[in-house]
Structure formats: structure tokens, C-alpha cells
Amino acid sequence: MTDEVRIIAEDREHGASELARCALTLLAERAQTSSAATYADLITELNILAEDLRQSRPSMAPLQNLVGRWQSLLSGLPQDEVASLRSKIRVLTQQLQDHSRQAVTAVAQQAAELVGINATIMTHSLSSTVVAAFKVLKGQDVNAIVTESRPLQEGYKLAKQLSESGIPTTLITDAQMGLFVGKAKAVLVGADTLLGDGAVLNKAGTLLLALAARHYNIPFYVASETFKQVPTLTAQAHLEEETPKELTLEPLPGITIRNIYFDITPPDLVSAYITEKGIYYQPDRLPFFTVGEC
Amino acid sequence: MTDEVRIIAEDREHGASELARCALTLLAERAQTSSAATYADLITELNILAEDLRQSRPSMAPLQNLVGRWQSLLSGLPQDEVASLRSKIRVLTQQLQDHSRQAVTAVAQQAAELVGINATIMTHSLSSTVVAAFKVLKGQDVNAIVTESRPLQEGYKLAKQLSESGIPTTLITDAQMGLFVGKAKAVLVGADTLLGDGAVLNKAGTLLLALAARHYNIPFYVASETFKQVPTLTAQAHLEEETPKELTLEPLPGITIRNIYFDITPPDLVSAYITEKGIYYQPDRLPFFTVGEC
Numbered sequence: 027m028t029d030e031v032r033i034i035a036e037d038r039e040h041g042a043s044e045l046a047r048c049a050l051t052l053l054a055e056r057a058q059t060s061s062a063a064t065y066a067d068l069i070t071e072l073n074i075l076a077e078d079l080r081q082s083r084p085s086m087a088p089l090q091n092l093v094g095r096w097q098s099l100l101s102g103l104p105q106d107e108v109a110s111l112r113s114k115i116r117v118l119t120q121q122l123q124d125h126s127r128q129a130v131t132a133v134a135q136q137a138a139e140l141v142g143i144n145a146t147i148m149t150h151s152l153s154s155t156v157v158a159a160f161k162v163l164k165g166q167d168v169n170a171i172v173t174e175s176r177p178l179q180e181g182y183k184l185a186k187q188l189s190e191s192g193i194p195t196t197l198i199t200d201a202q203m204g205l206f207v208g209k210a211k212a213v214l215v216g217a218d219t220l221l222g223d224g225a226v227l228n229k230a231g232t233l234l235l236a237l238a239a240r241h242y243n244i245p246f247y248v249a250s251e252t253f254k255q256v257p258t259l260t261a262q263a264h265l266e267e268e269t270p271k272e273l274t275l276e277p278l279p280g281i282t283i284r285n286i287y288f289d290i291t292p293p294d295l296v297s298a299y300i301t302e303k304g305i306y307y308q309p310d311r312l313p314f315f316t317v318g319e320c
Numbered sequence: 321m322t323d324e325v326r327i328i329a330e331d332r333e334h335g336a337s338e339l340a341r342c343a344l345t346l347l348a349e350r351a352q353t354s355s356a357a358t359y360a361d362l363i364t365e366l367n368i369l370a371e372d373l374r375q376s377r378p379s380m381a382p383l384q385n386l387v388g389r390w391q392s393l394l395s396g397l398p399q400d401e402v403a404s405l406r407s408k409i410r411v412l413t414q415q416l417q418d419h420s421r422q423a424v425t426a427v428a429q430q431a432a433e434l435v436g437i438n439a440t441i442m443t444h445s446l447s448s449t450v451v452a453a454f455k456v457l458k459g460q461d462v463n464a465i466v467t468e469s470r471p472l473q474e475g476y477k478l479a480k481q482l483s484e485s486g487i488p489t490t491l492i493t494d495a496q497m498g499l500f501v502g503k504a505k506a507v508l509v510g511a512d513t514l515l516g517d518g519a520v521l522n523k524a525g526t527l528l529l530a531l532a533a534r535h536y537n538i539p540f541y542v543a544s545e546t547f548k549q550v551p552t553l554t555a556q557a558h559l560e561e562e563t564p565k566e567l568t569l570e571p572l573p574g575i576t577i578r579n580i581y582f583d584i585t586p587p588d589l590v591s592a593y594i595t596e597k598g599i600y601y602q603p604d605r606l607p608f609f610t611v612g613e614c
Contacts, residue, residue: 174569176470176493182569189574196576199470199567200495201525204583205559231495237531265499273493275468275476280483282490289498 027082030056030075034089035082038178038268041154042218043130043251046088047123049079050096054119057112065105072115073097085227085264085288087219088126091253096122129251132302134158137214137249140298140305143167145211148244150203151229152180153216155249160193170195171206175229177272177285200231207235208242217250222257224293224309226250227265230286236295245297252301252313260290321376324350324369328383329376332472332566335448336512337424337545340382341417343373344390348413351406359399366409367391379521379558379582381513382420385547390416423545426596428452431508431543434592434599437461439505442538444497445523446474447510449543454487464489465500469523471566471579494525501529502536511544516551518587518603520544521559524580530589539591546595546607554584 027035030052037045056075062068076097083089099118103111137159141147143166149156150173160170170188172195175181185197198206207213213235219227226232226248239246270283277283293309303313321329324346331339350369356362370391377383393412397405431453435441437460443450444467454464464482466489469475479491492500501507507529513521520526520542533540564577571577587603600606 173495174470174567176468176495179569185575186572189572192574194576195574196578197569198578198580199524200493201467201470201523201528202578202580202583204527204531205524205580206578229495230493230499231497233498233535234495234528234532237498237535238528241527241531273468275473275491278480278483280486280489281479282488284490284492284496284500286492286496286499289496 028075028078031078031082034079038180038272039183041152041216042086042088042254043126044154045083045086046092046253047126049089049093050119050123052079053093053096054116057115063108065108065111068108068111069100072100083266085219085266087227087254087256088251090256092122092126095253126251126253129253129302130155130158133249133251133300134162136302136305137247137300138162140247140300141212141214145169146171146209148207148210148213148235149173149184150181150200150215150231150235151175152184153249155216155251156214157184157187159214159249160188161191164191164193168193171210172197173200173203173231173235174198175231176200177274180229200234203231203235204238204241207238207244210244213239213244213246214249215247217248217254218288219258219263220248220250220255220299220312221260221263221290222255223259224296224299224312225260225263226291226293226296227263227288228291230289233289233291233295236291240295246295247298247300248296249300252303255312260292263290265289322369322372325372325376328373332562333477335446335510336380336382336548337420338448339377339380340386340547341420343383343387344413344417346373347387347390348410351409357402359402359405362402362405363394366394377560379513379560381521381548381550382545384550386416386420389547420545420547423547423596424449424452427543427545427594428456430599431541431594432456434541434594435506435508439463440465440503442501442504442507442529443467443478444475444494444509444525444529445469446478447543449510449545450508451478451481453508453543454482455485458485458487462487465504466491467494467497467525467529468492469525470494471568474523494528497525497529498532498535501532501538504538507533507538507540508543509541511542511548512582513552513557514542514544514549514593514606515554515557515584516549517553518590518593518606519554519557520585520587520590521557521582522585524583527583527585527589530585534589540589541592541594542590543594546597549606554586557584559583
């Protein structure tokens with residue numbers, strides 16, 4: 027495993043989009059530092075790394091899609107000297123990352139408009155798109171209710187980011203979701219992956235929050251850039267499982283500790299999908315991401 | 321605050337029924353060690369302690385009901401010398417505790433019959449009644465799925481008890497409930513309190529498990545002795561909140577950490593109530609507990 031692959035495989039801190047942009051940076055850096063002397067060698071080396079990066083987190087759609095698009099753009103570069111190629115790769119990587127960041131900004135702005143001012147918004151897990159939406163609403167009487175999102179205190183990190191931005195934040199255990207969702211004007215979550223049937227693959231616990239929101243008749247919004255879409259359907263979706271050590275519970279004979287990272291929220295629990303291309307109330311209306319698109 | 325009240329007020333380890341029996345032991349011990357020299361002084365002292373114990377955990381129905389019944393039995397004792405009174409109190413306390421334990425056993429046996437052999441049973445929080453049901457089913461291919469039940473690792477303690485009894489146990493975070501409930505034949509939870517409308521006041525997260533069970537069409541059973549009933553309705557129920565320190569998250573400015581202990585599961589999410597007097601499928605059929613009953 028190369029250093030680059032290890033960084034992506036072992037990261038538990040960043041949201042899926044941030045991690046995908048990080049993977050692009052690693053690819054661009056490899057293009058600069060590679061000892062490849064010819065166009066063919068450099069392209070081959072970069073494609074191998076790109077595939078390894080994608081395989082290190084197979085269920086992270088933005089990683090699949092952004093790295094896939096990067097490979098597609100790479101294959102379109104004219105055959106040129108390595109020095110010129112390096113410079114073009116730097117530019118195309120920057121453009122793709124900008125495009126991804128602009129999508130996040132567009133989603134955040136639409137999410138903020140949909141939820142409106144003077145709102146208490148509840149969320150689960152750490153989504154950079156949701157953070158961006160909170161920042162758009164800052165100063166407009168917005169409050170946050172944030173779940174702990176076990177393991178690894180993702181929710182604590184989110185609460186820290188929000189409170190440092192001046193947004194009053196309530197932090198609860200995941201088990202208290204049902205006690206607090208009724209106090210929110212809306213639930214706003216990100217997505218690690220949007221499945222082909224509109225189901226939302228996101229940090230474990232998202233399904234519980236969606237069920238609780240429906241129980242209390244609170245809208246459940248999913249903020250997701252289109253490059254989080256994959257054609258995979260719910261029945262075929264793979265859910266990554268991480269080491270039980272992350273739960274920091276002492277192992278005991280006879281006890282199997284499980285740590286499945288993601289759950290799947292079916293589309294009928296989603297009130298609206300907020301994408302950079304608009305807001306969609308029906309999953310079959312979602313515009314599909316294609317690798318070649320720019 | 322007396323030592324006895326502190327023990328009950330600060331306990332986070334025992335289920336509500338165990339704690340109620342523990343309170344009775346503390347009352348009986350006070351009867352033995354009290355320096356009261358007359359019938360009237362001893363009865364008064366014990367009633368003051370009984371009221372203090374009840375007020376220390378106002379939302380724990382078994383404590384209210386068992387201590388209330390104990391006071392009712394105490395008031396029925398003949399005026400007698402203190403030495404004879406002490407002996408009679410020891411006997412009535414023992415009888416009341418036995419009655420409570422027998423109710424747990426009866427509930428456990430019926431729960432085990434209802435769920436049947438060869439079952440994976442999912443639960444939340446640490447209920448001694450649920451532990452008893454698992455022990456009845458031991459050796460009949462029973463498996464447990466146990467949630468962590470943050471805070472204070474109640475679920476870890478339960479998993480430890482079950483695995484030490486030879487029951488294969490899977491331990492998950494509360495956030496993973498939605499991923500595992502579909503693998504269970506039934507959900508079986510205890511209750512801290514059964515409200516007058518049949519709603520179940522239990523450790524925070526129970527509502528989420530009930531919603532997830534309904535989503536996957538898995539029966540959701542509540543195992544509860546009748547002395548867990550109170551006439552209070554959902555809208556009037558008080559939910560205890562404990563110190564945020566229990567969450568072991570570092571406090572930060574701008575973040576309010578909440579630690580509400582209980583949530584309320586409405587009766588329409590309960591498939592059956594299992595009591596020592598039988599199994600009830602409708603909350604309005606539940607036999608009501610009365611303090612004078614024996």
C-alpha cells in the first residue's frame with residue numbers, strides 16, 4: 027500500500043467530498059514527484075494510483091466519481107513532454123477541485139434557502155456540505171442540534187466547528203435523537219453516496235434520524251452534490267465495516283463487537299434532495315452524474 | 321441527603337425494579353438500626369425516609385410503587401414494641417421483595433414463550449427482566465443483539481452478563497440499530513415506567529429501536545411487571561436529565577451537551593406488553609397496579 031492509499035484508506039475525519047478532493051491532490055502531487063520519464067509511463071503510473079485510491083474506499087461515491095472524472099480528463103490530455111504534462115495535470119486537478127467546491131457551495135446555498143431563517147436544524151455525522159449550509163445561515167438565528175455520531179466523535183468535531191462559527195449548538199448522544207428531532211424545523215444531512223434508487227448511504231444512524239423525523243413530521247433533507255451518485259441499487263450496496271477497536275470497548279469472550287459504518291435510508295423517508303443542479307422531491311427526477319461530464 | 325437517599329439517587333447501574341428492591345432493603349435496614357424508641361417515632365422516621373427515597377427518583381415507577389406499597393403495609397402493622405415491629409418489618413420487606421422477584425420471573429417466562437426457541441433477540445438498555453427472559457431461553461439456540469446504550473455502557477454490562485451466561489451476544493453502537501434490527505426475530509425491552517396511556521418510558525434510544533422495528537416489521541415486545549405502571553399520561557411525564565459529564569465529552573463554549581435519560585415510545589409501536597398477569601396486545605386492557613394490592 028502506498029502512502030497516498032494509506033492516507034485515504036485510514037481517514038475517518040473528512041467527509042466523502044473532502045476526501046475525494048484530497049485524493050485528487052495526492053494524484054497531482056504524484057504527477058509532480060514521479061520519476062516517470064515518458065508520457066506513457068507517467069499516465070500508467072497515475073492510473074494505477076487512481077485505481078488503488080478508488081479501491082481503498084469502494085463505497086465512497088465522490089471518490090469513485092471525482093477520481094474517475096480526473097482519469098477521464100487525464101486520458102484526454104495531448105501526448106506531450108512530461109514537464110508540460112505535469113503542468114497541465116496541476117491545472118486540471120485544480121479545476122476539478124474548484125468545480126467540486128463550487129457544487130458544495132451551490133448545494134449549501136439552496137439548502138439554506140429551503141430551510142429558511144430562524145431555524146433549528148438537526149443533523150447527524152460530519153458533512154462538509156451541511157457545515158457550508160450552516161455557514162450560509164449564520165447570523166440568521168440558526169441553531170444546530172448535533173448527534174455525537176459514534177464512533178470517533180464526528181459529531182463532537184462538527185459541534186466544535188459550528189460553535190466556533192458562532193452557531194449555538196446542542197450536542198446529544200445518538201440515542202437521544204428521538205427526544206430532539208421534534209424540536210427541529212428540519213433535519214439536514216449529507217450523503218456519503220446517493221444510490222441509483224435514491225436511497226441515501228450515510229453514517230450509521232442516519233436511518234434512525236429519518237424514521238424519527240417522519241414520526242414527528244419534520245422534513246428530512248439530503249444535501250448532496252451530484253457526484254455522490256452511483257448507479258448501484260440498495261440491494262447491491264456494500265456497507266464498509268471498520269475495526270471494532272474504534273468503539274473503545276474492551277473485548278470479551280462471547281461478545282462480537284460490530285462497527286458497520288453506514289446505513290441506508292430509503293427514498294420514501296427523504297423529503298427533498300438538494301443538489302447543485304436544483305432541489306428534487308422525487309428520486310427518479312434526480313439528474314444523473316456521468317464521469318465524462320464537466 | 322442521607323446515605324440511603326444518595327445510594328438510590330446516584331445509582332446508574334441497576335434497572336428500575338432492582339433499584340426499587342434495593343430501596344426496600346435500605347428501609348428495612350433503617351428499621352433495624354434506628355434509635356427510635358417508640359412505635360410512633362420509628363414509623364415516622366421510616367415514612368420520612370420512604371418519601372425521600374421516592375422523591376430522589378420521581379420518574380422511576382417501581383420505586384414509587386414498591387416503596388408506596390411498603391408504606392401501605394407498614395401502616396397496617398399493629399402498634400407494638402419497637403423490637404417486635406423491627407422483626408415484622410423485616411418479614412414484610414422480604415415478602416414484598418419476593419413478590420417483586422416472582423413477578424420478574426413470571427414476566428421472563430412468558431416473554432421466553434412468546435419469542436420462542438431458536439431466536440435472535442434484540443434489546444436496548446439494561447433490564448433485569450430481559451436478562452431473566454434470556455436466561456429462560458438459554459440453551460435453546462438464543463442469540464442476543466445488544467446496543468451500547470450510551471452513556472455509561474449499560475449495554476456493555478448487559479452484553480457481559482449475557483455472554484457469561486453462555487448466550488452468544490453481538491454488541492453494537494446505538495447508531496447501528498437500524499442495521500441490525502432486521503436480523504432479529506423480535507425486539508424485547510424492559511420499561512422503567514409504563515405510563516397510563518400504555519406509552520413506555522425507558523432509556524433514551526428505545527423509541528428509535530421501536531421505530532426501526534416497525535420499519536422492518538419486527539415485533540416490539542415490552543416486558544414489564546405491573547408495578548411499573550403509573551397513571552401519569554405521556555404529556556405529563558417527566559424525563560430525568562443527568563449531568564452531561566456522563567457523556568465524557570470535553571465541554572466547549574457555545575456547545576450545550578444534553579443528557580436526557582429516557583424517551584417515550586407510544587403504544588401504537590408496541591406489539592405486546594408482557595406482564596406477570598399475562599400478555600396484553602392493547603394498552604387499554606393492561607391491568608392497573610394499585611398500591612394496596614398484594
